[in-house]
Amino acid sequence: MYHSKIIGLGKYVPEQVVTNHDLSKLMDTSDEWIQERTGIVERRHIQKGDGNSTSTMGLKAAKKAIERAGIDKEDIELIVFATLSPDYYFPGCGVQIQEQLGIKTCPALDVRNQCSGFVYGISVADQFIKTGMYKNVLVIGSENHSGGLDMTTRGRHVSVIFGDGAGAAILSRSGDDSGILSTHLHSQGEHIDELSLRGPSTEIWVPELIEQNPQENIPYYPKMNGQLVFKNAVVRFSEVIHEGLKFNNLKKEEIDMFIPHQANLRISQFIQKKLGLGDEQVFNNIQKYGNTTAASIPIALTEAWEQGKIKKGDLVVLAAFGSGFTWGSVIIRW
Numbered sequence: 001m002y003h004s005k006i007i008g009l010g011k012y013v014p015e016q017v018v019t020n021h022d023l024s025k026l027m028d029t030s031d032e033w034i035q036e037r038t039g040i041v042e043r044r045h046i047q048k049g050d051g052n053s054t055s056t057m058g059l060k061a062a063k064k065a066i067e068r069a070g071i072d073k074e075d076i077e078l079i080v081f082a083t084l085s086p087d088y089y090f091p092g093c094g095v096q097i098q099e100q101l102g103i104k105t106c107p108a109l110d111v112r113n114q115c116s117g118f119v120y121g122i123s124v125a126d127q128f129i130k131t132g133m134y135k136n137v138l139v140i141g142s143e144n145h146s147g148g149l150d151m152t153t154r155g156r157h158v159s160v161i162f163g164d165g166a167g168a169a170i171l172s173r174s175g176d177d178s179g180i181l182s183t184h185l186h187s188q189g190e191h192i193d194e195l196s197l198r199g200p201s202t203e204i205w206v207p208e209l210i211e212q213n214p215q216e217n218i219p220y221y222p223k224m225n226g227q228l229v230f231k232n233a234v235v236r237f238s239e240v241i242h243e244g245l246k247f248n249n250l251k252k253e254e255i256d257m258f259i260p261h262q263a264n265l266r267i268s269q270f271i272q273k274k275l276g277l278g279d280e281q282v283f284n285n286i287q288k289y290g291n292t293t294a295a296s297i298p299i300a301l302t303e304a305w306e307q308g309k310i311k312k313g314d315l316v317v318l319a320a321f322g323s324g325f326t327w328g329s330v331i332i333r334w
């Protein structure tokens, strides 16, 4: 059986920086509260007219990843696009990227697994490469959150956390022992309503949304039970990392770089402590970008690699948890 390897990484974030102070002008919040509870200092937001959308940010990240992989776009045999904020209701961003890249026909699919989207996407790509069906797969995570957040005090516990951006990776058939060692995925649908956005959907169409429009519980803004999500996240992150390590007969002491989904700096720090890792073994950039959901791991992975923090032979662990609930891990020998 073959296995897969990441041969190119790219990222893109919009230019507009939105600080905690900027948000405190829109809602009753403060830099102190946001930094203390989440570690976030600023995030990027798409600006009206700047030409950015979920697909076009994904395109910019993808182009960089393709260039760094040293392949031709025509070598891509499958596109996997992870997002919770697609440009269109349908079709998905996968086919949009295909069109924007100018690739005539290749399979393109969308993954709807929110904060775990990139981990799920990597796992999908890895399976196709393992079976020998494809050699080069483009995996993208991209989100436009800012267009759909409740920027009033009512939505502050959600809106201050999320930011926009995109990251991408080229997975390719590995010629040696390096690459993806394992992926482990989980979900638990009983918690769907703890972190969700219900409409517009086939359950709640736009006319009903307008009709219902009460002051509370507006279904077209994200809803989150922050404390429950936090409690589940720390448990599931830990479980799924240990599951991946055990599968590969590895110990937590062997981890060189841990790149968690950037949900909340406090969650990352909690996991870091549980794993007994030093500050240089965990990569965090939530301070600059907030939580960019499916884009957070590929943006962080790209930055860690750009800064020379991941070297050949390193054991790299990716892990995510989010809406669904869904969670997963990827163990990589770089």
Ligand code: UT7
Pocket (backbone or CB within 6 Å): 028, 029, 030, 033, 034, 037, 038, 115, 156, 157, 158, 160, 161, 195, 225, 226, 227, 229, 230, 233, 262, 263, 264, 267, 291, 293, 321, 322, 323
């Ligand atoms: O990406 C994966 C999915 N998401 C996550 O992993 C998020 C996980 N959860 C969290 O990160 C945290 O629960 C939050 C950062 C969202 C919230 O922090 P918390 O410590 O759990 O705060 P809380 O929701 O319990 O709220 C505490 C207080 C409340 O006021 P009262 O009722 O104690 O008077 C809130 O109304 O803080 C208030 N509050 C705020 N105050 C200022 C909530 N949001 C804000 C805000 N600014 N933005």
